[in-house]
Amino acid sequence: MMYKDIREQVYEANLALPRQGLINLTFGNASAADRDKGVFAIKPSGVDYDDLTPESMVIVDFEGKIVEGNLRPSSDTPTHRCLLLAFEEIGGVVHTHSTRATAFAQAGKPIPNFGTTHADYFYGEIPVTRKMTPEEISGGYEWETGNVILERFSGLNPLDFPGVLVNRHAPFTWGKTVAKAVEVAVAVECIAHMAWMSMQLNPGLQAIERELLDKHFLRKHGATAYYGQPEE
Numbered sequence: 001m002m003y004k005d006i007r008e009q010v011y012e013a014n015l016a017l018p019r020q021g022l023i024n025l026t027f028g029n030a031s032a033a034d035r036d037k038g039v040f041a042i043k044p045s046g047v048d049y050d051d052l053t054p055e056s057m058v059i060v061d062f063e064g065k066i067v068e069g070n071l072r073p074s075s076d077t078p079t080h081r082c083l084l085l086a087f088e089e090i091g092g093v094v095h096t097h098s099t100r101a102t103a104f105a106q107a108g109k110p111i112p113n114f115g116t117t118h119a120d121y122f123y124g125e126i127p128v129t130r131k132m133t134p135e136e137i138s139g140g141y142e143w144e145t146g147n148v149i150l151e152r153f154s155g156l157n158p159l160d161f162p163g164v165l166v167n168r169h170a171p172f173t174w175g176k177t178v179a180k181a182v183e184v185a186v187a188v189e190c191i192a193h194m195a196w197m198s199m200q201l202n203p204g205l206q207a208i209e210r211e212l213l214d215k216h217f218l219r220k221h222g223a224t225a226y227y228g229q230p231e232e
């Protein structure tokens with residue numbers, strides 16, 4: 001089997017999404033890049049999670065051409081391709097319609113950073129894009145979804161902010177590996193749930209203090225990180 005590594009990584013990632021309670025029906029997908037080979041693997045479109053196999057993952061190149069696979073790739077493939085092209089430091093992208101994060105996206109609201117769970121993953125609020133224009137929606141919709149994300153990320157480091165809410169739509173997350181992107185997708189749903197509850201308990205609540213944000217984010221990420229075990 002060609003591209004075995006990314007096929008297996010993407011297969012595992014896609015199965016993890018419903019197992020983690022992030023996916024209903026088939027509303028979600030994951031992709032993983034092999035940058036040396038110039039391709040990425042992505043879930044096939046509209047196939048039941050029970051019927052997925054590593055072999056059924058579709059291999060696509062960075063021009064959007066199918067390199068290997070008999071099934072059509074996910075309809076969100078152009079969004080994944082747009083993000084994988086622009087964010088060279090990432091290796092995988094995940095998209096879900098997880099309920100609470102999607103509620104923030106539909107409301108057009110970023111998720112404020114209220115605590116250390118959030119600060120362990122994001123160096124500030126979880127950003128939300130602007131609404132898409134009628135032209136963007138009727139044109140290359142999925143590619144333009146990637147472009148509104150890139151517009152929102154002008155001046156933001158995608159590893160400091162490993163995810164976004166697309167306005168009226170839902171979250172996209174990413175990471176150095178697709179497994180990391182899955183972990184962030186789980187964290188985003190959890191963070192959205194906690195933020196929503198915190199806002200109910202204290203409607204005037206302000207964002208986490210700078211020193212606590214710095215402490216939690218920087219001990220896990222960046223040059224001075226000391227949390228967990230060093231990466232290889």
Ligand SMILES: [Zn+2]
Pocket residue numbers: 027095096097169170
């Ligand atoms: Zn979607």
